[in-house]
Amino acid sequence: MACFKKTYCLFKCYVFQYYQWLPFALKTTLFFVIGMGSVLYTVYFPSSLHRLLCCVGFSVQEIFVEGRKRTDLSGIKRALNLIPQKSLFSLDLPKILNTIERMPWVRSAVIERILPNRVYIRLCEKDPIAVWIGPEQKQYLIDKEGTIIVALNPKDTVKWNKLLKIMGANAPSNVLDLQRALSLLHIKTIHRAVFLRSGRWDVYVDHTLCVKLPEGEVTFGLQRFLALRHKIPKNVKVIDLRSGDSVLMEFDKNGPLPNKEQRDKKEKNEEV
Structure with missing residues (x-):
């Protein structure tokens, strides 16, 4: 691990040492290539990106549900559709919210991401x-x-x-x-x-x-x-x-x- 950090630091120093001498046009082109590469990677390899996010600590670890008295907890889990190594940013919050609000006991609901690894759900149930x-x-x-x-x-x-x-x-x-x-x-x-x-x-x-x-x-x-x-x-x-x-x-x-x-x-x- 120490060897990896040392190699990373040397690489970063080497890159930035020569980067500052590059012409402006080449810098702009480099930024454009890196940006477009990131976008294309996100579009065509989303699962790889989410696995990477999970590796750096953005996997869903905790779910907080407030206001639940009679709502089926297993139904909420099914709505979240959590699988191993699922990143926090892969959750489709509008779709999940729509599914939860269609549950029999739920009048309204709120769902939020709490960085780095928590999901917060607040329910208002019917009486x-x-x-x-x-x-x-x-x-x-x-x-x-x-x-x-x-x-x-x-x-x-x-x-x-x-x-x-x-x-x-x-x-x-x-x-x-x-x-x-x-x-x-x-x-x-x-x-x-x-x-x-x-x-x-x-x-x-x-x-x-x-x-x-x-x-x-x-x-x-x-x-x-x-x-x-x-x-x-x-x-x-x-x-x-x-x-x-x-x-x-x-x-x-x-x-x-x-x-x-x-x-x-x-x-x-x-x-x-």
């Missing part, structure tokens, strides 16, 4: 807010933009059982308004909702009580329901809030209807 029960009772995770993240297997449904379950062809694109209203009013007893063709929601409280909300007024309808909730008899199965002036109730036919004495007793207890 599921509901489970959409689509055609043939197949279930899908939905994000806040109403797009499908992934289809759920029967084994995965238990994992996402606490999410709001929605039905209806246009339910995914309208679920954000409903979810915002539920969060704003701190309602945690609604676990299922159906979006109808008329453009409104039927929500189910404690899986049994159906509340028909007015069209385009999700928050207002839920506020009315909260104000009336303590006055609703237990054997009511449907509450219709579509009219702003009245409240219609449908009682369970299998349950006992409240008689006048029960209603008077209940109102008296409420007054006390």
Whole structure:
């Protein structure tokens, strides 16, 4: 190694000693020949160039992935297509970024080279807010933009059982308004909702009580329901809030209807 360094130093001194005496035209020609030779070598022998870059320390050694919670790590590795002795400059970053952003859980991503041998990837993942029960009772995770993240297997449904379950062809694109209203009013007893063709929601409280909300007024309808909730008899199965002036109730036919004495007793207890 010491012998190689000594030979290199002697060669460099020899070249520069005679280079300074060359005419300007010859210097320009020499630079042009060396430059064109480098370009042609890069074009026709790219693999050799990347092997050379790897030899001088520019091979990919470390990959940093930030923001990953649910994205498949093996999918990221496949997108990078790393092979032994692959240089950092051989990575097609736009192509890799496009592949990563098409992965199910990824909303957006950033990829950068960090010299001399690192690749940095930052992910922004999608957050599921509901489970959409689509055609043939197949279930899908939905994000806040109403797009499908992934289809759920029967084994995965238990994992996402606490999410709001929605039905209806246009339910995914309208679920954000409903979810915002539920969060704003701190309602945690609604676990299922159906979006109808008329453009409104039927929500189910404690899986049994159906509340028909007015069209385009999700928050207002839920506020009315909260104000009336303590006055609703237990054997009511449907509450219709579509009219702003009245409240219609449908009682369970299998349950006992409240008689006048029960209603008077209940109102008296409420007054006390």
